Amino acid sequence: ALSASSSTDELLQKIGGTEALGKGFISYASNKFNSSQLTAIAASANEYGEGGFTLIKGPPGTGKTTTLVAVLNSLHIRQYNKYYA
Numbered sequence: 001a002l003s004a005s006s007s008t009d010e011l012l013q014k015i016g017g018t019e020a021l022g023k024g025f026i027s028y029a030s031n032k033f034n035s036s037q038l039t040a041i042a043a044s045a046n047e048y049g050e051g052g053f054t055l056i057k058g059p060p061g062t063g064k065t066t067t068l069v070a071v072l073n074s075l076h077i078r079q080y081n082k083y084y085a
Contacts, residue, residue: 006039014042020078029070037067044071045078 006014008030015038018026029038044054056064 011038011042015045015074016078040067041070045074
């Protein structure tokens with residue numbers, strides 16, 4: 001199970017890791033996001049296509065929009081690399 005106490009490397013592997021997302025995105029994500037945001041990104045990206053649902057909520061100014069953009073970027077990069085790399 002994913003939790004905010006999981007290590008950054010473990011969470012990045014759940015998203016798809018360097019193989020699926022590339023070194024650039026992994027470096028960006030590990031420097032930009034805290035463990036709660038990485039957990040949300042990993043949970044969203046990990047269950048993509050399986051009918052899963054992830055709710056990202058929090059008070060104003062906590063990075064929800066930035067986290068959502070990272071979810072979309074990770075899904076896009078992973079799918080692009082799956083079909084075109």
